[in-house]
Amino acid sequence: MAKTSPSDRNERTPIGERSTPRGLNELLRGVTRQNAAGQVLAGVTLLAIAIPEQLATSQLAGVPAFAAMIAFIAATAVFVFFGSNPIVSVGADSTIAPLFAVALLRIALPDSSQYYGLVAATAVVTGLMVMTVGLLKLGWLADFMSVPIVMGFMCGIGVIIAVHQLPHVLGVASGGDSVVQRLEVLSHHLGHVSAWSLALAIATLVIMVMGESINPRLPWALGAVALGAVVSSALSLSHHGVQVLGSVSVGLPQWRLQWFSLHDWSVVVTTSLTLLVVIMSQSAATARSSADEIGVADDLSHDFVGIGLANVATGLLGTMPVNASPARTTVTELAGGRTKLVAIVAGLGALLLSPLAGEARTVPLASLAGVLLFVAGRLIKISRLRGVWRTSRTEFAFAIVAWVGVILLGVEVGLAVAVALAILAQMWRAARPRMVEMGRRHGTTSWEPYDAKAVERVDHILAIFFDEDLFFANAGVFRRELHDMMRKYPKTHHVVLDAVAISDIDYTALATLSQVASDLERDHITLSLARANDPVRLSLSRAPDEVLGRIKIYDSVDAAATHAMKDD
DSSP: OOOOOHHHHHHSOOTTTTTSOHHHHHHTTTOOTTTHHHHHHHHHHHHHHHHHHHHHHHHHHTSOHHHHHHHHHHHHHHHHHHOSOSSOOEEOOTTTHHHHHHHHTTTSOTTSHHHHHHHHHHHHHHHHHHHHHHHTTOGGGGGGSOHHHHHHHHHHHHHHHHHHHHHHHHTOOOOOSSHHHHHHHHHTTGGGOOHHHHHHHHHHHHHHHHHHHHOTTSOHHHHHHHHHHHHHHHTTGGGGTOOBOOOOOOOOOOOOOOOOOHHHHHHHHHHHHHHHHHHHHHHHHHHHHHHHHHTOOOOHHHHHHHHHHHHHHHHHTTOOOOEEOHHHHHHHHHTTOOSTHHHHHHHHHHHHHGGGGGGGGGOBHHHHHHHHHHHHHHHOOHHHHHHHHHHOHHHHHHHHHHHHHHHHHOHHHHHHHHHHHHHHHHHHHHHSOOEEEEEEETTSSOEEEOOTTTEEOOTTEEEEEEOSOBOTTTHHHHHHHHHHHHHHOTTOOEEEEEOTTOOOBOHHHHHHHHHHHHHHHHTTOEEEEESOOHHHHHHHHHOSOHHHHTOEEESSHHHHHHHHHHHO
16 A cells, blocks of 8 residues: 655645644544545544444443443543544454453452442553653653564554453353463353354454455444344344343443542552553554655654553543553544545444434344454564564564563563563663774775685774773673783784774773773783774863873774874
C-alpha cells in the first residue's frame, strides 16, 4: 500500500481550511476532498472490528459489556483531541484487561459494586500516572523496552489472552488465577467440551483469517459474530452448552468511585503501576510502528498525555482502564486510515449504535472468543522472532525470557526480569568496550582497523580506537588494555587515541586518562587525541591536571600521526 509522504500531506488543502475554526482544522488535518471517502470507510472498518472486540474484552475484564462500549467512545473522543498519532486506536484492550481483573478480583467479588468501583479507580490512578509521564516529557522511558523485549512481552500477553478464552471456546467452566492454574482447571473439564462452542469459535477465527487475506477493509469480525448470533438463536444452542453474552444493560455512564480501605488503595496503586509499564511499552510500540507505516513523526509524550486523559475520563465515567490497541491500529492502517477522521467516524458510529447494544444478548461467548483468539494470534509474531534470532542470539534470549516470564511469573515479574536483564546486558557491554589497533591503508591517509594485508602499522606509532564512552565503569579496562598493547609494541614513541566514539568523559575517566598520560610521559611517549568532540575537548581543558592540558587534539588520526612523526 502506498504511503503518504509528508510533502504530499503539506501540499494538499484540508477540507474547510479557510472557513473552519483552528481546532477543527487540527482534527481534520490531512483530510482532503480526494481521500475523505476513504477515511470514512476506514472509520467504518475500525468500528466493525471494535464492537465485537470491546464486547469480548468486557468478558476478560469482568465488567458489563456496555461499559466497554462507553470506554471505547470516551477514550476515542479524548485521544482524538489530546493525542498526537492520527490512527492509534484507544479503548478497552485485551492486553491489560486480564491484568487488572486478576489483581482486583482477589480483593472484591465479581459483579459487585466494590469491584466495579475498584476498576474505575484503577483507571483514574493509571491515567494520572500515564499523563504525568507525558507532561514531564518522559516518553524516552519507553526506550528501556527494546523491540525484542516488547515482542516477547506481547507474545506472552497473546498466550494469556488465548488461555483465558479457552473455556469459552470449549464451552466449559473456568477457574484459576495464573496460566498454569487455568490450564489445570481446564484439564479437569475436557470431558464436557461443547462441540457447538468449539465449532462457533473455530468458524469465527477462520472467517477473520480468510477475510483478512481477501480484503482487510471489510467488517469480517462483525459479520462473523453476527452470524454466530443468528446460528445460535436459530438452533437454540444455549440449550446445547453454548454460553451467550446475555442481557446487556444499556444506559448512561455511572459514577462508581468511592473511598476504599487503605489495603484496597494499595492494590489499586500497585495494579496501576503494572498497567503503567504495560501501557507505556505497548502504546510506544503501537505509536512508533504506525507512525512509521504512514510516514508521520511520532510524539510519545504527547500520546501519553492523550492516553492518560482517556483513562481518567473512562474512570470518571465508571468504566475501565484503556490502552492503545495494536490490533485495532493495524486494522486502521490496513484499511487506509491516515487521519483522525477515522477515529471520529468510529467513535460517532459507536455512539449512534450504542442504544442497539441490548440486541447483542444472543451473541455466543465462543464467537467473541474467536475474535480474541484472532487478536492474540496477531500479538504472537513468530516471523519477527525468527528475525531477532538471526540478528542477535542475546536479544532473542531476552525476548524468550519476557515471553516465558510473563506466562509463568505474571506480567509484572516477567517484564521486570526481562527489562532488568536488558539493562544489565547494556551495562556489561558498556563496561567491556573494544580497543582496536589501527593502521594506515596503503597509499592513502585513511586509518582503519589493522589488517596485515591491506592496512599497515606505522613505525613507532600506536593508533587505537575505543568504541564506547570513557566513564567510571570502563576506565580501568581502557588503562589495562592500553598497557597490554604497549607491552606488545615496546618501541612505540607516540600513542594516538581515535576518540570519535567517545561522546563524553566523566571525572573518574579523566583521572584514569591523567594517570595513563603520566605513565607515558615518564617513558617519553606522547599521547594525542584525534576527532574528539567539543564536550570531550572542554572536559580536558577544564581538568586541573596539567598533564591533560598537554594532550594535543587533532581533526584526524593521520594528522595526529603526521605531527607525531615530525616531532621524532
